[in-house]
Amino acid sequence: MSRERVSFTELTDVSQKYWPEASVGVSLIAPAIYRLHEYLNRLARELFKQYNLQSAEFETLCALRNSPEPYRITPTELYRKLLVSSGGMTKILLRLEDKELIERPANLADARSRLVALTPKGKSLIEKVTAQLIEQEAELVARIDQPGQLEQHLLRWLAQIESHQDDKGPHL
Template sequence: MADADHVDRVVAQWAVERPDLDVSPMEVFGRLKRLYRLVDAELNRTFGEHGLDAASFDVLATLKRSGPPYRLTPTGLMQSAMVTSGAITQRLDRLEARGLVTRTQSDQDGRSRVVALTPEGHALIDRALPDHLATERALLAGLDDPGTAALVDAMRTLLAVLGDSPE
């Protein structure tokens, strides 16, 4: 078992101040919050090395993983990134200004637009992705394979219980 951490100290303090309450959920959510801050900082450092932020990386990666011809509608991107239309528009404006994506009229429906990776966008995501994965791997280095698998299973279960759809 790992040494006591900040969350253990908080829970112990609540046990003294409010022994009538079960504060055990804080053990999970307090750690999730702390993990998020630490992980987010490291991922953002890696994105920054490539002139990206998390939102830009997400758009480029979504287009890349969509496969040839590496094109999606703004609605498709919005659903994949789970953000509002205003947020996706801002992301696309920034990426288009940098020459990483293009927006053109759809061949099938002249009223809709299609977002595509440019050669520069392809090259950037191809450079950034290995570094991103190396950062994620380093962040998980403290867990062995069974520990990682158990964490993945527990998170998948919690997401399903909370109603996250597997789209």
């Protein structure tokens, strides 16, 4: 049985009717972005499920594919890019290694560690899944007016927020 969510418009209308003080002077930009994030996440999860991938595994494969050829980096570089703990990274790497999507070659620069590298199977998979995800996201973006303008505004806003992260720590 499919569970249908209340539309964002209905949710905000009900909130304004029954709890107006919670929305006085509040922009709907952030709540709308949260809801959009939910839809985009669901879209991605459904695609990943088709390929037996978890979101963290997808992100790890993307981070490796975004590295210079031969698509190998240290585990430390990898978990810093993904903002996961080293323990969490170890679990992700073990799953990806079991699926033969990555390999762990020796690190010639540091004999105490091993690198993380995409296998040809992993490279092929991440490129295929990413292409499908981009196609699905493009279909959603095509539904809005002036996507380029929205993109510029969002990127500028994100850059402003991220530039202040260093000054203020994790809280804005």
